[in-house]
Amino acid sequence: MIVAATINTTAVVVFAVILAITLGITYWASKRASSTAQFYAAGRGITGSQNGLAISGDYLSAASFLGIAGLIYLYGFDGFLYSIGFLVAFLTVMFLLAERMRNAGKYTIADVLAFRLRERPARVAAAIGTLNVAAFYLIAQMVGAGVLIEKLVGINFTLSVLITGTFMLCYVVFGGMVATTWVQIVKAVLLMVGIVVMSIFVLNKVGFNPIELFNRAEAAGKAEDSTFSLGPGTFLKNPIDTVSLGLALVLGTAGLPHILMRFFTVPNAKAARSSVVTAMFIIGFFYLLTTVIGFGARAILGQKGVEAAGKGGNLAAPNLAENLGGGAGTTGGDLFLAVIAGIAFATILAVVAGLVLSASSAVAHDVWSSIIRKGQNSDHEEVVAAKVAALSIGAIAMAIAILGGEGLNISFMVGLAFAIAASANFPALLLALTWPRFNTVGAVTGVLTGVISALGLIIISPIVWGGAPGAPDTGAFTWYDLNNPGLISIPLGFLGCFLGTVLSTERETERSFHELYVRSETGLGAERAVAR
Amino acid sequence: MAEPLAPTGESHAARTDDAPHREIDWEAIEASAEFQELVRTRRSFVVPATIFFLTWYMGFIVLTAYAEDFMSERVYEGLTVGYCLALSQFVMVLVLGIMYLRRADRVYDPLAAKAIERWTYLDTDEARAGQAEERRFVTARSEVPSR
Numbered sequence: 001m002i003v004a005a006t007i008n009t010t011a012v013v014v015f016a017v018i019l020a021i022t023l024g025i026t027y028w029a030s031k032r033a034s035s036t037a038q039f040y041a042a043g044r045g046i047t048g049s050q051n052g053l054a055i056s057g058d059y060l061s062a063a064s065f066l067g068i069a070g071l072i073y074l075y076g077f078d079g080f081l082y083s084i085g086f087l088v089a090f091l092t093v094m095f096l097l098a099e100r101m102r103n104a105g106k107y108t109i110a111d112v113l114a115f116r117l118r119e120r121p122a123r124v125a126a127a128i129g130t131l132n133v134a135a136f137y138l139i140a141q142m143v144g145a146g147v148l149i150e151k152l153v154g155i156n157f158t159l160s161v162l163i164t165g166t167f168m169l170c171y172v173v174f175g176g177m178v179a180t181t182w183v184q185i186v187k188a189v190l191l192m193v194g195i196v197v198m199s200i201f202v203l204n205k206v207g208f209n210p211i212e213l214f215n216r217a218e219a220a221g222k223a224e225d226s227t228f229s230l231g232p233g234t235f236l237k238n239p240i241d242t243v244s245l246g247l248a249l250v251l252g253t254a255g256l257p258h259i260l261m262r263f264f265t266v267p268n269a270k271a272a273r274s275s276v277v278t279a280m281f282i283i284g285f286f287y288l289l290t291t292v293i294g295f296g297a298r299a300i301l302g303q304k305g306v307e308a309a310g311k312g313g314n315l316a317a318p319n320l321a322e323n324l325g326g327g328a329g330t331t332g333g334d335l336f337l338a339v340i341a342g343i344a345f346a347t348i349l350a351v352v353a354g355l356v357l358s359a360s361s362a363v364a365h366d367v368w369s370s371i372i373r374k375g376q377n378s379d380h381e382e383v384v385a386a387k388v389a390a391l392s393i394g395a396i397a398m399a400i401a402i403l404g405g406e407g408l409n410i411s412f413m414v415g416l417a418f419a420i421a422a423s424a425n426f427p428a429l430l431l432a433l434t435w436p437r438f439n440t441v442g443a444v445t446g447v448l449t450g451v452i453s454a455l456g457l458i459i460i461s462p463i464v465w466g467g468a469p470g471a472p473d474t475g476a477f478t479w480y481d482l483n484n485p486g487l488i489s490i491p492l493g494f495l496g497c498f499l500g501t502v503l504s505t506e507r508e509t510e511r512s513f514h515e516l517y518v519r520s521e522t523g524l525g526a527e528r529a530v531a532r
Numbered sequence: 533m534a535e536p537l538a539p540t541g542e543s544h545a546a547r548t549d550d551a552p553h554r555e556i557d558w559e560a561i562e563a564s565a566e567f568q569e570l571v572r573t574r575r576s577f578v579v580p581a582t583i584f585f586l587t588w589y590m591g592f593i594v595l596t597a598y599a600e601d602f603m604s605e606r607v608y609e610g611l612t613v614g615y616c617l618a619l620s621q622f623v624m625v626l627v628l629g630i631m632y633l634r635r636a637d638r639v640y641d642p643l644a645a646k647a648i649e650r651w652t653y654l655d656t657d658e659a660r661a662g663q664a665e666e667r668r669f670v671t672a673r674s675e676v677p678s679r
Contacts, residue, residue, distance in 0.1 A: 077603070077614050081596060084621045088589045091625055094632060095578050214610030230612045231604025232596040239597035246593030250586070273636055277629045284622050515558040521571060524648040525556065525655055 007154040010334045014342035015153065018190075019167060022349065025182045026175040033176035035530070039383050040107040040361050041264040042177040043530035048271035050185060052278020055262050057184030058354040059086075059253075059279070060191060060286060062144050062347050063414055068287070070313025071235060072294020074306065076221060076228045078235035079294060081242070083287035085249025090283065092254045094276040099269035100433050100520040101260055106527050108358075109257055109425060110366040113432050116512035117440040123366040125447040129424040130257040130366075132451050133417045134359035135397070137256075138352060140413035142401035144314075145348040147410075151310065152318060152341035158402050164345075165398035168352045172360065172390045176383075177265060180353045187343075187350035188282065194343040198317070199289045201324040202296030210292075217295035223303035241482050248419045248486030255421030255429065258351075258358040267529040293317050300324070312411065318344070356390050356397075363389035409463070412483075416458050419485050423493035424450030431497050433520055439509040442501030449496025450489060457485030555654045566647035574640050581628055588624055592617050 033039050046054065061067075064086065071079025105111040110126030142161055149160035171179045206212040214230065221228030228234070236242040253259060263272045297305065297313075297320040309316040318340050322328055325336030364386035369377055377385075401408070424447045431438045431446070458464065463483040482488070519525050561567050595603055596614065603614030648655075 077596075077612070077618075080615075080618055081593070084589070084592070084618050087625055088585065088621055091582075091585045091628055094629065095582050099636075211609050211611055214615075218610045229604070230610060231600055231614055233600040236597070242597035243590075243593055246590065246596075250589055270637070270641060273633060277633050280625055280629045284625055288622060514562050515556075518558045518561045518567065518648075521574075522561075522567070522644040522648045524561070524651060 008152065008334070008338060008341075010338035011153045011341045014338045015345055018342050018346050018349075021186060022167065022171065022179075022183050022346075025186065026171050026179040029175035029179035029182065032178050033174070034380075034383065036107065036365070036379050036382050036386075037530045038178065039176035039386055040261070040357070040365065041527075042181050044265060044267050044527065045529050046181055046265040046271075048266060048274035049278050050181070051262060051266050051271065051275035052282065053188045054181045054184040054265075055259060055275060055279040056282040056286070057186075057188035057191070057350045058258055058262060059283060059351075060188070060347065061141060061351045061414075062148060062344055063140070063410065064286075064290075065191065065195070065347055066148065066314045066317050066344055067312060067411065068290045069293040069297065069317040070309060070315070072290060073297040073301070073309060073316035074227055074313040075235035076217070076230055076294075076298070077232050078229075080291055081232070081236065081246070082249065083290050085246055086253070087280070087284050087287050089250050089253035090276060090280050092250055093259070094273060094280075096430055097254050097260065097433075098263055098272045098276050099523075101429075102263045102266065102269045102272040103523045103526040104433065104516055104520040105264055107261070107264055107365050108361050109260055109429060110362065110370075112429060112516075113443055114366075114370070116432060116509050116516045117438075117443055118506075120371050121440050121444050123370050125428065125444045126425075127362045127366045128451060129255070129420065129428070129447045130362040131359055132455075133255065133257055133421045133425065134355050134362070134393075136413045136420070137258075137417035138355045138359070138393075138397045139400050139404070139408065140410045140417065141348055141352050141355065142397050143404065143406065143408045143413075144410050145345070145352070146401060147406055148314065148341075148344055148348070151315060152337070152344070157406060161398055161401045164348060164352065165394055165401075167349055168356055169391060169394045171349070171353045172356050172394075173387045176386075177357060180350075180357050181265060183346075183353055184350040187346040190343050190346050192282065192286065194340060195286060195289045195293065198321060198324065198340070199292040199296075202292050202300070202320075205296075205300065213292065213295050213299060216299035220299050220302045225306075226303050228298055238481060238483075240487065241484055244482055244487035245415070245484040247490060248415070248422050248484055251422040251426050251486070251490060252418030253421070255423075255425030256417075257362065257421075257425070258354040260429075261354075261358045261361065264527070268526070269523050293320065296320055356394055359393045360386045360390035363393070412458070412463050415484055416454065419454040419458065419489055420451055422486055423454045423489035424448075427490070427493040427497050431494075431501075433516065435501075436510050436513045436517075437501055438497065438513075439501050439504060439506040441504035441506055442497045442499075445500030446493055446497030450493030453489040453492045454485050457482065457489055461485065556651050561647060561651065564647060566643065566649075570640060570643040570647050573643060577632065577635055581632070585624060585628060589621060592621060 037043055068079055068082050071082065101112060104115060108126065109130055110123040113122040113126050142164060145164040146157040146161040149155060150157045171183050203213065206216060218230055236245065266272050266275055297316040300323055301316065301319060305316065305319055308319055318337055321340040322333045322337040326332035364382055368385045369375060369382045427450060428443045428446045432443065460480055461483050462481055603612060605613045607613055607616055
């Protein structure tokens with residue numbers, strides 16, 4: 001069924017170089033991944049600026065790089081809306097969670113909840129939230145990896161997923177957070193260099209005048225059948241759905257376990273907040289340049305390039321690189337395409353490694369050590385459990401990606417991950433840190449309401465049924481037309497937390513609030529960096 | 533509040549091993565003027581800033597959703613109102629980020645240090661090590677020899 005494309009030798013060489021660098025990092029890190037503090041949190045010895053780079057590497061997925069550039073190429077303004085949401089979300093993270101997480105937590109989101117709530121239910125709830133988000137995000141990234149590598153390098157989908165999964169597991173199992181962090185840093189640097197060089201090439205064509213780029217993109221966007229527009233409404237056609245998406249984007253990041261986990265790797269709250277600001281600069285600059293790439297692709301490739309850009313325009317950026325390098329078949333074109341493909345590959349690897357690490361920490365630290373073994377196991381046993389968990393999670397994600405194949409809708413799963421993060425994890429975390437009355441029942445009801453409502457609403461959404469609301473052959477509901485559940489599920493998540501709390505009689509958690517509150521605001525008693 | 537909250541005998545290993553909470557009077561710190569000042573000062577920036585950025589951002593989203601024509605209007609050649617507002621979000625993120633960073637370093641950190649000044653001696657590595665030793669000793673005595 002899968003037609004074997006010709007293998008792009010230059011791309012294979014670039015991939016090999018990237019894999020060699022990351023395996024070198026893993027070998028170096030493997031000597032330092034023996035304790036839980038090293039395995040989950042890199043001994044809390046990552047500096048603020050290193051962590052800022054690592055957050056960028058953890059956050060900027062292939063969906064950001066190829067997906068947004070592709071959407072801007074196809075639809076113009078509406079694609080850029082994702083860039084804005086993904087960036088502004090970091091203000092939510094900084095103002096509400098970053099420092100508090102660092103001061104109050106140890107390795108996982110659950111640590112913050114378990115600090116003041118009844119431990120076992122709190123950890124189960126947090127683990128459900130974490131695993132749901134990580135699972136959907138991970139499968140989406142794996143499928144994305146398979147599709148892209150298949151197209152860019154010419155090896156088939158199954159093999160692409162297997163390669164990605166195997167290397168991801170290598171970093172996590174042998175190198176833990178230390179290797180994952182440095183893979184993310186290397187990826188962030190590669191990605192920034194790649195997008196800056198591409199942008200310079202594009203801007204060079206318009207005399208470094210951005211307005212001229214806008215004009216040329218617009219002119220090219222006037223072609224027949226073009227969906228490109230400098231104004232909104234070409235991709236996001238349902239206004240209320242746009243608002244719902246915007247809300248899930250700005251609050252979702254603050255509930256992503258692999259991003260929050262990064263704050264446990266720095267020595268103190270000061271480094272946590274400076275890392276957010278560093279990440280804001282890098283991520284902001286990156287998203288600004290997505291416009292240059294998207295508009296550049298529109299101006300240079302034009303409407304003729306739409307078919308070659310594939311579904312969602314994901315291949316617009318690599319195709320643009322090929323064109324900028326001199327065109328298909330030229331040495332420069334092949335090389336530029338291979339480098340951008342390699343960067344996209346590194347991008348995926350760094351994100352999936354972070355996701356697997358956060359999921360395995362939830363399984364090993366929260367479920368295995370705290371719930372099953374009740375804290376009686378050794379530190380070493382927990383590290384082993386985390387590695388086993390990582391292997392299992394990785395294997396399951398690879399299996400689902402391969403079985404589901406290219407038919408799995410990537411943007412729908414990423415949207416779902418953000419919706420669950422914003423509706424389940426974010427309300428419970430925020431309220432645990434700020435609301436004295438909040439209790440265990442509230443946390444459990446809130447997380448469950450958030451997860452179930454986000455999942456349920458996605459299942460009945462038009463995107464799943466493959467048509468417009470009420471379309472006769474698809475079975476989509478006529479009365480529900482939101483593809484993004486955030487507008488309903490986020491308030492439901494908060495409502496679940498609130499009602500669960502006020503309707504239950506549990507009051508002991510108000511006493512434990514004092515310690516968590518003082519600790520999260522001042523850092524007194526916070527986890528220390530491991531002395532080397 | 534060192535005691536486990538629920539009388540269920542659940543493990544609180546994650547807390548008791550690491551947090552020096554037995555000797556520290558958390559409620560006294562919370563009630564202290566210094567802590568209250570820290571919280572008040574921080575909130576006086578974070579709350580308005582959060583309201584502002586959410587309003588500016590969601591305002592942009594709502595305009596994108598419901599005011600297509602306005603957002604598509606030209607400011608200068610190919611530059612639309614929508615793109616200008618989108619770019620203003622970048623400026624907002626960087627300005628608020630840097631403002632918060634500077635305030636935190638100059639104002640909040642010193643205030644936090646003052647609020648916990650009297651207690652930090654209980655939170656040194658030595659104090660923590662001492663506590664851990666003491667606990668291990670107690671555990672060893674109270675347990676039946678296990679090997």
